[in-house]
Structures are given as C-alpha cells and as structure tokens.
Amino acid sequence: MHTATILVGLGAFLACAVEMVEALTIVLGVGTVRGWRSVLIGVGAAAVVLAVLTGALGPALQEIPIDDLRLLVGGLLLVFGLQWLRKAILRSSGYKPLHDVDEAFKRERAEAEAAGGERRAGLDWYSFTVAFKGVLLEGLEVVFIVITFGSAQGRLDVAIVGAVVALVVVVVAGVLARGPLQRVPENTIKFAVGLLLTSFGCFWGAEGAGADWPGDELSLLALIAFLSGFSWLLVRTLRHRRLAVRPAEASA
Amino acid sequence: MKYVKAFGVFWWNFIVGDDWTVAAGVALALALVWVLNDYGVNAWWLLPLAVALLTGISVWRAAGQSEEA
Numbered sequence: 333m334h335t336a337t338i339l340v341g342l343g344a345f346l347a348c349a350v351e352m353v354e355a356l357t358i359v360l361g362v363g364t365v366r367g368w369r370s371v372l373i374g375v376g377a378a379a380v381v382l383a384v385l386t387g388a389l390g391p392a393l394q395e396i397p398i399d400d401l402r403l404l405v406g407g408l409l410l411v412f413g414l415q416w417l418r419k420a421i422l423r424s425s426g427y428k429p430l431h432d433v434d435e436a437f438k439r440e441r442a443e444a445e446a447a448g449g450e451r452r453a454g455l456d457w458y459s460f461t462v463a464f465k466g467v468l469l470e471g472l473e474v475v476f477i478v479i480t481f482g483s484a485q486g487r488l489d490v491a492i493v494g495a496v497v498a499l500v501v502v503v504v505a506g507v508l509a510r511g512p513l514q515r516v517p518e519n520t521i522k523f524a525v526g527l528l529l530t531s532f533g534c535f536w537g538a539e540g541a542g543a544d545w546p547g548d549e550l551s552l553l554a555l556i557a558f559l560s561g562f563s564w565l566l567v568r569t570l571r572h573r574r575l576a577v578r579p580a581e582a583s584a
Numbered sequence: 585m586k587y588v589k590a591f592g593v594f595w596w597n598f599i600v601g602d603d604w605t606v607a608a609g610v611a612l613a614l615a616l617v618w619v620l621n622d623y624g625v626n627a628w629w630l631l632p633l634a635v636a637l638l639t640g641i642s643v644w645r646a647a648g649q650s651e652e653a
Contacts, residue, residue, distance in 0.1 A: 403614065408599060410610045410631075414639060415601040421643050427650045472598070534631045537614050542621030543628040555632060562636050570647055577651050 336535075336549045337490055340481045343528040344494030347477045350521045351470040352502040357433050357512045358466035361440025362459050366447075370456040374463030382471040386478060386492070393483040403540025405484040406533050412476065413529025420523035421563055425570035430519050437512040477529065484536045527563065531555040603646070609638040 363371040393401060422428035440462075447458040474495055482491030505513055535545065535552050545551040600607045613634035620627040 403618075407610060407614055410614075410635065411607045412599055414606050414610070414635065414642075417639060418601075418603070418606070418643055418646065421639070422646055422650075425643075425647070427643075427647045476598075530635060533610075534635055537610075538617055538628050538631045541614050541617040543617055543626055543630075545628050551628075558632055559635070562639070566640060566643055570643065573647060574651075 334549055336485055336532075336552055337487050339528060339532070339552060340485045340487055341490045341494040343481055343525065343532070344474075344478050344491040345498045346521050346528070347525045348474045348495035348498035349502055349516070350518055350525060351474050352499055353433065353513050353516050353518055354431075354436075355467045355470040356502055356506045357436050358440055358470075359463050360506065360512055361437050362444045362462050365441050365444035366456055366459045370459035371463040373455060374460040375467050377460075378464045378467035378471060381468060382475050385472075385475050389475075390479050390483060390488045390492075393479060394486070394488065398486070399540050399542075401540070402484050402536040405480045406535070406537025406540050408533075409480050409484075409529050410533030410537055413526055413531075413533050416522060416526030417530050417559075417563065418526075420519070420526045421566050421570070423519055424523065424567045426574050427570060431522075433512045433514045433516070433518065477525075481532065484532070523563070527556055527559050531559055534559075603642050606638050606642050609634060613638075 359371055359375060393405075396404070419428060423430050444458070444462070450457045452460075478491040478495050479488070482488030485491075502513070505516075531552060534555055539545065547554070613631055616634075617627045617630050620630070
C-alpha cells in the first residue's frame with residue numbers, strides 16, 4: 333500500500349477517534365442523567381444524516397478532474413487543518429486551556445439535570461436534541477476529513493474504514509469503561525491530526541496548482557517532519573514568552 | 585434570509601475559523617504556486633514556507649491577544 337494511502341487511513345482514524353471521544357462525553361453526560369431511549373434515537377438520527385452526507389458528497393467529488401479536485405481539497409484542508417494546528421500549538425504552549433473530558437462530562441450532567449422535561453413526538457426533547465447536535469457537529473468534522481482525504485487520494489474506502497474502526501473502538505471502550513474516556517491523549521491526537529491535515533493540504537494543494545514534489549508521495553513524510561519540527565519550535569518559543577510575561581507560572 | 589446568513593456563518597466558522605488572514609494567505613500562496621508554474625518554476629517549496637510563516641504569525645498574534653485579555 334502507498335505511503336499516502338496508509339496516512340489517509342491513519343488520519344481518518346485519529347480524527348474520528350478524537351471527535352467521537354468528545355461526542356461520547358456529551359452522549360454519556362445526558363444519557364446517564366435522563367435515560368437512554370431519546371439519546372440513542374438522537375445518536376441514530378445524526379448517524380443517518382452523516383452517512384447520507386458521506387454517501388452523496390464522496391462520489392460526487394470523485395467526478396471532479398483529479399488536479400482541480402486536489403487544488404480545491406488541498407486549499408480547504410490547509411485552511412481547515414491550520415485551525416487544528418494553531419489550536420494545538422496554543423494548547424501545548426499554555427495559551428489555550430487543554431480540553432478536559434472529565435470537566436466536560438460533569439458540565440454536561442449538570443446541564444442535563446437542570447433542563448426541563450419537555451416531550452415532543454414521544455421523546456425527551458432535551459436528550460434527543462443534545463445527542464443529535466453533539467454527534468452531528470462532531471461528526472461533520474469527521475465527514476469533511478473522510479471525504480476530502482478519501483477523494484483526493486482516490487481511496488474513499490480506506491478513509492471510511494479508518495473512521496468506522498475508530499468509531500467502533502471508541503464506542504466499545506466507552507461501554508467497557510462505563511464512562512467518559514479520560515485517559516485518551518486527546519490533545520496529542522489533535523496535534524497529530526492537525527499536522528496530517530496541514531501536510532496533506534500542502535501536498536495536494538501544490539500538486540493541484542501544477543507543482544511536482546521531489547520524491548512524489550515520499551515528500552509527504554518530509555512535510556510531516558518539517559511541520560512537526562516547526563510546530564515544536566513554536567511551542568517552545570511561546571512557552572518561553574508566556575513564562576517571561578507571567579513568571580509566577582514557572583513554579584506552578 | 586436569517587437562515588441563509590446563519591448557514592453561511594456556520595460554514596465560514598467551520599472552515600475558516602477565527603483567523604481569516606490564514607485563509608487569505610493560503611489562497612494567495614496557492615495562486616502564487618499556480619502562476620510560478622505557468623512561468624516554468626516548480627514552486628513545491630513555496631507552500632510549506634507559507635504555511636510556516638502564516639502559522640507563526642497567527643499563533644504569535646493569538647498569544648498577544650491572550651496576554652492582553
């Protein structure tokens with residue numbers, strides 16, 4: 333299998349895993365307080381919408397000529413991936429709080445306890461809408477990544493398999509843990525996803541604009557190494573800057 | 585009209601996020617690679633450099649804003 337195809341599967345797996353950990357936290361927070369029926373119907377409805385989006389947009393994108401597609405997808409992935417990368421750098425350097433699964437779970441439970449008991453269509457409307465919106469919004473990022481990764485590489489199947497495996501792993505882990513997955517290194521995974529999205533965006537964007545990479549797909553590994561090294565340098569520099577501005581945090 | 589605007593705002597935030605200058609810089613860099621290619625220059629090196637520059641400027645500015653807050 334080609335380097336890029338393996339990385340496409342890995343990227344889809346990691347992105348889906350990290351987003352599903354967040355969705356699982358929301359679903360568990362509401363479900364453990366208000367019961368499971370409406371929550372699971374909300375999850376199912378969101379899953380159907382996400383599957384329809386993937387089924388409709390994935391094959392449609394593959395109809396676009398590959399160079400145009402790579403320019404479009406490369407540009408989108410670069411802009412989208414740089415959001416992930418910027419946030420990861422700011423989190424690692426202490427300028428943005430790390431995502432705390434335990435805290436999010438407690439907040440979700442508190443909000444579920446305080447919410448009213450409105451019923452619509454035989455459902456606990458609060459549980460349904462929170463589960464639906466949570467899974468849909470977290471899943472949209474996964475769908476975006478799966479479709480762009482898969483179609484630009486011409487291996488939508490690999491990207492879908494990567495995402496589905498991650499979904500199964502997270503759900504099984506959640507059931508076994510009977511709670512939110514606090515030990516998943518969520519912030520590290522987000523950093524890795526940001527690096528992969530940005531590297532693929534660079535690679536496909538430049539190819540779509542007519543450039544030829546030396547070493548072809550192998551240059552992807554060099555791109556990942558370059559962006560990892562540069563990000564590490566930025567994290568170190570920003571940490572020094574933060575400690576220079578707020579020296580009290582050095583001993584904390 | 586309200587829903588169309590909300591739909592547009594959602595996708596803008598989803599793709600572009602809180603720093604539009606990064607998106608503008610990426611678009612400019614891609615256009616430059618395209619133009620250079622038309623002049624026979626294989627500018628594969630331009631995008632990684634642009635990404636590094638844009639990321640550095642963006643996080644440095646975000647850190648400054650965080651210190652002021």
